[in-house]
Amino acid sequence: MEYLTSPNMWWGTLGTIRPYSNFHPEQDVKEIQSALEKKDAVTLVRILTNRNNAQRQVIAKTFQEITDRDLGTTLKKVLSGDLEDLLLQLLMLPEQMEAQRLHQAMKYLGTDEDTLLEILCTRSGKRLQEISAAYKQMYKKELEKEMRGETSGAFAKLVVALLKKDSMAAAVHRDIQALIVSLNGKKADAEPWINILTSRNRDHLEKVLMGLELETGQTGEQIVEKHFSGDFRLGLNVLVQCIHSSDLYLAKRLATMKTLLVHGIMVCHSEEDLLGIRTKFLKLTGNSLYSALQNHFKGEHLQALLAICRSED
Structure with missing residues (x-):
């Protein structure tokens, strides 16, 4: 993979996706345009999973400037199903992705408490502020108010306190x-x-x-x-x-191999701590995440997930 041959990989992080050192957005856009015309999912996966989020944002902006089209909208016309969902999620800002997950957790009849708790319990107060701001921008609603409306009692107090969490000194x-x-x-x-x-x-x-x-x-x-x-x-x-x-908690979530959970956790944690989650997954299940993905998914969708996971443990 291009990432593995990069001479300037970012060490000191537990992410699996890091900045691609030989980054030329105009060249990437040129290849993406050709791939879109040919419906070449292999090339789309190769580029979008070998650039970090900041670089993908530059690619999307450059694509818009060169073609006068939105990259996400164009991808929707060429791709479908789980692969489409995954690549579109890679194009989102991290806080937008998690805001979307929270919105989906509260959107339908019966709140998905597990997803609410996953994000609220694993994210810092600063990150949750960013997610709240993204939520308001995307859905024109206050995240805290939405949560209050979807929960009740002590649980409502807990999720709101988690959303506003801040470290205080105490004995x-x-x-x-x-x-x-x-x-x-x-x-x-x-x-x-x-x-x-x-x-x-x-x-x-x-x-x-x-x-x-x-x-x-x-x-x-x-x-x-x-x-x-x-x-x-x-x-x-x-x-x-x-x-x-x-x-370990996130590894347990991944072990369900539910598509939405796999996408959410792997995309949102790919640049931060997915290596740590991989280690816990192996200890928990006796099987590597890389192998588990191969047992549950297929085609280009699988190849994209494997590229985010990066390697066997």
Whole structure:
């Protein structure tokens, strides 16, 4: 692959897609134009999966300037199905892609809580601000308001707190005691769990969960399972899993091999931490992500996914 022969690969990142060093957008556009005329999906996949997102944005802009056409719209006329969806997603800005996923999670009857939680629990407060801004630009609606309308009770408070999450300094022991006290009543108090788990950094929360286990003899997951119920229990479970390892949580999601999930996670994490997710996937399933993809998908769609995954583990 072109990426593997690049002499100036970006080290120090866990992404699988990195900037292509010999980048010439005009040449890429020329090849893309020819590929579109011939309906040559192989060339389209080769170029779009071997450029990082910033370079794909330049390609799309250059295509517009040269042809006076939108690249995404033109791709739709040539491609179809899962391959079309995947390549169009590669052309989106990362925050637009995740805003779209959140919109789809709330669009139909019955909210997809798992996708809401995936994005809210694995993304930083800064990234969530960017996603919120992209959501407003794309759908002319406030993401927080949409979430409030699609959720209720303690779960609604949790997802809104996650959307606004920010790290605050606090004493580990004090947080542990606050969580223990919240469990002493006839009904567990959700507020301390929301306040603490959405406003501390990961290192702090790992210490809190470890201390909680030492004090109670139960893991965070066991406590959540015992004392809470419904969507709120689901939300806390995902949050606790992500505090321990967001890579492992995302690997579990990928293991379902559902097309929408595979697209969403692989595209959104391809330049950040997909190598880490791949490692956890292998440990979790005993099979590499690269091989798993070959067992579930086919054709040019498979080749595009393999190019994003990059290699066997």
